[in-house]
Amino acid sequence: MHNYLLAVAIIIALNAFICLYRAVRGPTIQDRVLGVNIVGTKTLITIVLITYIFSEVHFLDIAMVYALLNFVVTVAVSRYLETEGWREAG
């Protein structure tokens, strides 16, 4: 089972690297934000898989914090792009 989980983690990490293409050369800024969001989610899943591969229970807390951080970054950046500044959208 450990080898199987390791294979799943490697496939998802490779997927995250491929998604980095969209973050590097998306034509618009929204494409880049979307690519970073997807890379963040795949990193989150990889961290949770690493928890069970190495039997380190404390990594789950890191995964929870990573999920919160990913959400806040995406919403804040797209809100900033939408309003062109930090004022409230009307």
Next chain:
Amino acid sequence: MMARDIIAGILCAVGTFFFILGTTGLLRLPDVFSRLHPSTKCDTLGGCSVLIGLMVHSGFSFDTLKLLLIVAFLLVSSATCGHAIGRSAFVKGIPIWKKGLEREE
């Protein structure tokens, strides 16, 4: 014990399949609005399948509660992120792809 591992393996395989599908959609589709669709699907469906598979694998313990929290938050946050990015792209007036237009690479 054995059946638990088999169920967890099937769920992880389903999640990995949806992750690969989401990556393909993110690379190949023509504009921002259509790229939002497979990416949020791959977040919710693929991620939650892998996490539920790991919940089955770990059994009934305190870690399962943490994994359940991550699943619940992922279900809420992925849809909200997709909506925020799509709204920002629409407000900024990014052109919507139609049938005759070139794909923007």
